Amino acid sequence: MTYYAETPIYHEAYRVAHSVRGRTIPDYEALVYNGSMLLVNSQPLLGQSLTLPQNAKYVGGHHIEVPTKPLSKSLQQLLDRSKNGVIFFSLGSNIKSKDLPERMQRKLLDLFGQLEQTVIWKFEEALTGLPRNVHVLKWAPQTSILNHTNTVLLITHGGFMSYMEATYFGVPIIGIPLFGDQFLTMDLVVERGRGLRVDFAEDLPYRSNARQASSIFRHTLAPPAQELLHWIELVLHHGADHLRSPAVQLSVFQKLHLDIVLLFIMFLWFCSKVLKVIRVHWNTHDVEDDRKTQ
Template sequence: MVKAGVYLVVLLSYLCCYDGYKILVVFPIPTLSHGILGEGCVRLLLKAGHEVTYIAAMPLQDTHPNLTQININKKQESKILKNITNFINPHLNTHFNFDPFHTSLNSTKTVLENEEVKRLISDPKQIFDVLIIEWFFSEVLSGLSAVLHCPYIWLSSLNPHWMILELIDDVTSPAYVPSYNSLTAPPFTFQQRVTQLWYQIRVYYFKHFQYSIEEQKLYSLLIPFMSKRGRSTPISALEDMRYNASLILSNCDAAMLAQAISLPQNYKPVGGFHIEAQVKSLPNDLQKIMNNSKYGVIYFSIGSIVKSSELPDNVKRELMKTFSELNQTVIWKYEDNEINTLKNVHIRKWVPQQSVLSHPNCILFITHGGLLSITEAIYFGIPIIGIPLFSDQYQNVDKSVIKGFGKKVQLSSMIAHDLKIAINEVLNNASYLEKAKEQSRIYHDRIVSAGEELVHWVEHVVRTRGAPHLRSPAITLSFYQKLYLDLIGLVAVIFIIIAVIVLPVLHSYIANNKIVKTNTIKTKNKKNNKIVNSQSLKK
């Protein structure tokens, strides 16, 4: 009885001292890489003692007493995969034309039309301290902040670029800050700078004058819920809400890939927060393979969106032949079992990537260049060979080449041959491993971990009621004010007035004065002549 009383006192003390926040986290994109980021964010917040409601296309598989999940249906996943994998063909395109804007609108629509989400946001009893919304080429879901009347934070899965930075500060210069899908990394040549500028102008026009119309239609779905909660926000408020974020948490780090560009105070790089401090143990079979690998292990994966099994058959055969000629053990993330394996090549449908990369016998990572994979390679100090496929993967790989820990190989019909050359170069040149270890040391040389920093800034936003002190004054100025177009206009008007009115009047005045002076002189001359003539006559 006494023991039970002690437990009760402890429980009541915990409840009285509990200072956890209620946080709504929204990750609508139905791909594994985005799901990994969402899961990492949720796990960190739960570990910090907060109560989390998680709206996601790929919810967590396990449960937690402080976690409520809303699965927004994974039917849209197949659509995205189909859009991308259709580009894989025997000719092997070197760049997939993935449309993120279309994907974003579909994912946002799925969130807003979900019945559980509707019940959540229409219930006035559902109160949150802060929202964390994944930014993916649309700001429609910022309207949830207006509905729930609380501050919100963007979480970006990409390196900083103009589309995300303009939401909290200003549009960056394309001369040294590449677009998210740039095929090259800075420094740019003259032609590349022109290409970057043209792309930024074209996409800016599309996003603000065409795409925004579709966003407005989706945003209007939130208006009834604002009314139910007694909030009168006009439809046009999307233009206000999209620029009202308290913070941007970004999956990047200057020590990893992003160049050291100027960033506003409320842009917080927390790249690598998804990596667990204690990496999970490998399955017994993989543990045995890696432990017994005399010459080291090469891990090969091209991600979760594009599948190795969908590569052309002749390419797969050539890759298998190339791998079989190596002394090293190869672990290949491969989604089907139809391929014949060899003694040193091990096929797995699923591989715990962090666990493999953290193993001391892992000596090389052949990757598609996704930001999560590159981050993990840097975290564990593993050199890479990058085979970029689409989106930001090109510049991710290019930056690894510039930093000296990576080698780039193009996806082509000659990939097996090119890959063999690249493997020999990376493994036989110690500088790649040295640079990888150097980048890892730089990344880990920090005051606190990326995960701790993420939790701190989320809590900071709540404690400071939206962190208004961190916001850039740039978002309060209009486009014409930032470029001094009003001053230029004023100066132009002054010059026009001078040119059209003042100068002609002045010219007329001067001309008239000249005429008067000329006439005066002529009159004086006539008088003088008369005097001279009269004097001469008198003589």
């Protein structure tokens, strides 16, 4: 089922890139079973705990620059003086805040205006009638803002990259999933108690859970970007046959567990024979008893 679901996505993502270079896109199933290394853009604490073979490595967070890029002078000053905290609102790059219905935009501004926190809203156009605590930026350095100590909340569309960045910097999340995997991502956030609602009381779990997840995310042998380069160089120089799972070499007979099925069938056949012998024995015993009574 996974094969049939993923194959169209694979062709859609890589067909154009291969055709531009005059290459034929490899068969997806052959690529999966012959791959030397699988680099997973995630971390165990972000998703479900999966048992992976040795040639699958987590490199989630490799895109996060540490230290983060410095903020502009004006933005740095804004965050520094926001002692009640900063809320960063961004719907990512695929969804535009300017495309939200105007009525919804005004309701959000009214809501943000009632908060004591500073709200930074990534918005692609100029907005009028902004509350004093709301600031609009056409482009915002998300990781640098999340890294600031005064940032207390990220309102996001629920993209996995935003979830990863917020977890790394220990910022709770309110998600507004709209399509695709965003719903699953926000389910994971809520399940782990790392976000759901706007509440900045220190005794509630969202802030502490986010900080704990951040500590786990950062506690690695090497930064994800360094680990990513390490595994790529390893494969290029030495290959990764020693890391590949022996399961890829199994025959179809073994993959489908036909040996176990055959053994189970033989066991059932043996049980049926035993039951047949027992039934014949009891029937014979009953006949002998009837003769004795006569």
